[in-house]
Amino acid sequence: DELALRKSIAERDARIRQGEIGYINRSRATGVSKGPGQQEAVSRLAEELTGKKHTSPKTRSAGEREEEQAREALLALEAELRTLEKHSGANEKISRQRRDLWKAESQYAVLKEAATKRQLSEQEKSLLAHKDETLEYKRQLAELGDKVEYQKRLNELAQQAVRFEEQQSAKQAAISAKARGLTDRQAQRESEAQRLRDVYGDNPAALAKATSALKNTWSAEEQLRGSWMAGLKSGWGEWAESAT
Numbered sequence: 001d002e003l004a005l006r007k008s009i010a011e012r013d014a015r016i017r018q019g020e021i022g023y024i025n026r027s028r029a030t031g032v033s034k035g036p037g038q039q040e041a042v043s044r045l046a047e048e049l050t051g052k053k054h055t056s057p058k059t060r061s062a063g064e065r066e067e068e069q070a071r072e073a074l075l076a077l078e079a080e081l082r083t084l085e086k087h088s089g090a091n092e093k094i095s096r097q098r099r100d101l102w103k104a105e106s107q108y109a110v111l112k113e114a115a116t117k118r119q120l121s122e123q124e125k126s127l128l129a130h131k132d133e134t135l136e137y138k139r140q141l142a143e144l145g146d147k148v149e150y151q152k153r154l155n156e157l158a159q160q161a162v163r164f165e166e167q168q169s170a171k172q173a174a175i176s177a178k179a180r181g182l183t184d185r186q187a188q189r190e191s192e193a194q195r196l197r198d199v200y201g202d203n204p205a206a207l208a209k210a211t212s213a214l215k216n217t218w219s220a221e222e223q224l225r226g227s228w229m230a231g232l233k234s235g236w237g238e239w240a241e242s243a244t
Helices: 002-030 038-050 062-086 096-115 122-129 131-179 184-200 204-243
Strands: none
Touching: 062 096, 096 122, 096 131, 122 131, 131 184, 184 204
8 A cells, every 4th residue: 555655646746747757848838928028928829929019108299199189180071171162052941960970971982092002090990990880870960960950940930930920910900090090109009019919818827927027117208298298388478477
């Protein structure tokens, strides 16, 4: 039993030594060594195996970052100019979503042209890769935006029509008052009263409040007119007395 145990331990130690030697041989073959530089060596070996050279954004120089920003600004300006040139005759109300679609179409067109002249950045490649899906969503948004803008325009025209109708109704009331032999002042008041009925006809409480305020205005005008006439008569009488 003791002999068998010693043999088992010896075989285990041999396997361990064999494993260590195999690891050392593999390390020497691949150029990876132990110690502080091992991590760098492994990373370098991984890049060689994948055939890619990774450049961290943090390692880019200030000049490279400035160049990228200038290129993005140039693309944006070219896209804006193309949009303005293409839709220079559009003087009707255009929805914000429609203008956004036009801008996106111009941006993609500029990017496609740039791809024939230089190497695109990863971000630019990603934009072009999702071009069809993005434009489809923007077209749907543009259609809905146009409908919203059209409905707003219809509502605005309807409100203008109501205001015009109210104005004409007030004028017609003044004409009718003059036809009945009323004075210009009375005809004007008929017109003002009719305007209130047109505006507040659906709200009796509001109509009553507005009519009361209008009558107070008329009363103040009458008092002012009465004072003016009294002053005129008094002045005329004093002048007549002094003349005799």
